Amino acid sequence: MRLANKIGLVTAAGSGMGRAGAIRFAKEGACVGVVDLDQAAVNDVVAEIEAAGGKAIGIACDLRDDANARRIVKEIADAFGGLDFVWNHVGHPGPAAVEGIDMADYDLAMDLNVRSVLVTTEAALPELRVRGGGALLYTASISGLKGSPFSPVYAAAKFGVVGMVRSLAGRYAKDKIRVNAVYPGITDTPMGRVFVARPDQQSTQGQDREAILANMASTLPMGRAATPTDVANAALFLVSDEAEYVSGVALPVDGAAIA
Numbered sequence: 001m002r003l004a005n006k007i008g009l010v011t012a013a014g015s016g017m018g019r020a021g022a023i024r025f026a027k028e029g030a031c032v033g034v035v036d037l038d039q040a041a042v043n044d045v046v047a048e049i050e051a052a053g054g055k056a057i058g059i060a061c062d063l064r065d066d067a068n069a070r071r072i073v074k075e076i077a078d079a080f081g082g083l084d085f086v087w088n089h090v091g092h093p094g095p096a097a098v099e100g101i102d103m104a105d106y107d108l109a110m111d112l113n114v115r116s117v118l119v120t121t122e123a124a125l126p127e128l129r130v131r132g133g134g135a136l137l138y139t140a141s142i143s144g145l146k147g148s149p150f151s152p153v154y155a156a157a158k159f160g161v162v163g164m165v166r167s168l169a170g171r172y173a174k175d176k177i178r179v180n181a182v183y184p185g186i187t188d189t190p191m192g193r194v195f196v197a198r199p200d201q202q203s204t205q206g207q208d209r210e211a212i213l214a215n216m217a218s219t220l221p222m223g224r225a226a227t228p229t230d231v232a233n234a235a236l237f238l239v240s241d242e243a244e245y246v247s248g249v250a251l252p253v254d255g256a257a258i259a
């Protein structure tokens with residue numbers, strides 16, 4: 001098993017890629033902390049992991065609150081006896097508008113995409129050091145590599161995540177703490193449906209988000225959007241010891257969209 005004897009934490013693990021990652025990591029032998037705002041979703045993911053013979057602990061909380069973003073690390077490390085990796089996956093699309101921008105939505109996007117993951121990182125560093133190193137993984141986006149005309153605040157936040165990842169990789173290399181990011185393209189999740197509905201409100205008016213996603217996916221190089229499992233598989237490599245000499249990397253999981 002690729003994560004035997006590892007202890008990890010996944011945020012936004014109640015749905016989409018985070019959920020797929022938590023389940024995949026547990027199948028590969030990790031004890032997994034499952035963190036999400038949605039209590040029912042957390043219970044569901046923990047139950048699925050346990051039913052398959054894995055080990056998981058769920059914490060339902062709002063990661064916008066610094067105290068929560070910090071305490072999840074301690075609770076999981078205390079419960080399982082340490083911490084080897086964190087997938088800081090939580091994020092938020094933020095506002096589409098610039099003129100008439102909703103600044104409360106701006107704050108939410110910055111708090112979840114940047115602030116909360118930094119707070120969780122701060123809490124995780126001493127736990128990883130105690131184990132002689134570990135892995136910090138972040139979720140950026142192809143909008144962290146190129147501009148996103150319909151989600152400018154989101155792009156600003158994800159460019160921020162990229163800057164944080166590259167900076168922390170050098171800073172903590174001597175501690176054997178590896179810092180990487182995945183850059184999903186459009187992914188078949190509830191949040192993916194928010195993004196695809198944005199570009200052309202006129203031509204997509206009246207269509208449901210399923211139809212918009214299907215149309216959009218058909219224009220991508222591989223003719224489909226990413227699945228949560230596509231991204232979870234890339235995440236698995238980056239948090240595992242197979243990636244022992246891989247740090248500071250931004251791995252697109254976008255079926256060649258950005259290429």
Ligand SMILES: NC(=O)c1ccc[n+]([C@@H]2O[C@H](COP(=O)([O-])OP(=O)(O)OC[C@H]3O[C@@H](n4cnc5c(N)ncnc54)[C@H](O)[C@@H]3O)[C@@H](O)[C@H]2O)c1
Nearest residue numbers: 012014015016017037063090091141186187189190191192
């Ligand atoms: N879906 C995409 O197309 C796409 C593309 C690139 C990057 N991303 C990034 O992937 C991450 C999540 O995306 P997804 O598509 O897997 O999401 P999703 O829509 O499937 O799930 C998001 C989860 O986040 C949880 N959540 C929301 N607010 C929270 C909060 N304040 N505290 C704790 N949990 C909270 C929700 O309850 C939900 O379970 C984000 O960082 C996002 O920016 C998504």
